[in-house]
Amino acid sequence: xxxxxxxxxxxxxxxxxxxxxxxxxxxxxxxxxxxxxxxxxxxxxxxxxxxxxxxxxxxxxxxxxxxxxxxxxxxxxxxxxxxxxxxxxxxxxxxxxxxxxxxxxxxxxxxxxxxxxxxxxxxxxxxxxxxxxxxxxxxxxxxxxxxxxxxxxxxxxxxxxxxxxxxxxxxxxxxxx
Numbered sequence: 001x002x003x004x005x006x007x008x009x010x011x012x013x014x015x016x017x018x019x020x021x022x023x024x025x026x027x028x029x030x031x032x033x034x035x036x037x038x039x040x041x042x043x044x045x046x047x048x049x050x051x052x053x054x055x056x057x058x059x060x061x062x063x064x065x066x067x068x069x070x071x072x073x074x075x076x077x078x079x080x081x082x083x084x085x086x087x088x089x090x091x092x093x094x095x096x097x098x099x100x101x102x103x104x105x106x107x108x109x110x111x112x113x114x115x116x117x118x119x120x121x122x123x124x125x126x127x128x129x130x131x132x133x134x135x136x137x138x139x140x141x142x143x144x145x146x147x148x149x150x151x152x153x154x155x156x157x158x159x160x161x162x163x164x165x166x167x168x169x170x171x172x173x174x175x176x177x
Contacts, residue, residue: 009041012117014109022051
């Protein structure tokens with residue numbers, strides 16, 4: 001992946017590969033708008049079928065970094081050969097064949113974000129939203145904690161590789177505090 005001449009943003013996000021998100025399906029535009037308003041600096045969108053193209057020009061230049069017709073399975077012939085030989089171990093493709101190998105796509109996103117974002121958040125899908133019980137700039141609070149952890153690690157001569165965030169899926173309701 002080539003070096004970037006894009007301005008580095010503090011926080012960027014990666015999506016899982018998306019498809020069927022054309023103008024008639026508002027989920028992508030709603031999702032991008034949500035994070036743009038929250039203050040995310042860049043979103044890397046992996047578009048399998050070209051239907052996300054309509055979203056790019058609706059936001060400031062550089063906010064949506066779209067990988068068009070990105071095939072997360074890579075070379076179909078090679079992976080079909082691995083499958084025939086019983087060496088294809090990406091079980092996710094059995095359940096979500098259009099998504100292909102998510103690990104490959106997320107690795108690509110991590111490499112693509114180098115020099116383009118100080119921090120990178122991986123979001124599993126367009127039905128996942130980062131929410132907070134705080135009404136005062138929740139993203140700024142999250143980044144403040146990440147910066148604090150980063151500073152502590154640097155002081156100790158280490159670096160932060162990842163920061164887990166406690167999540168609640170819609171079927172696991174958490175009471176308000």
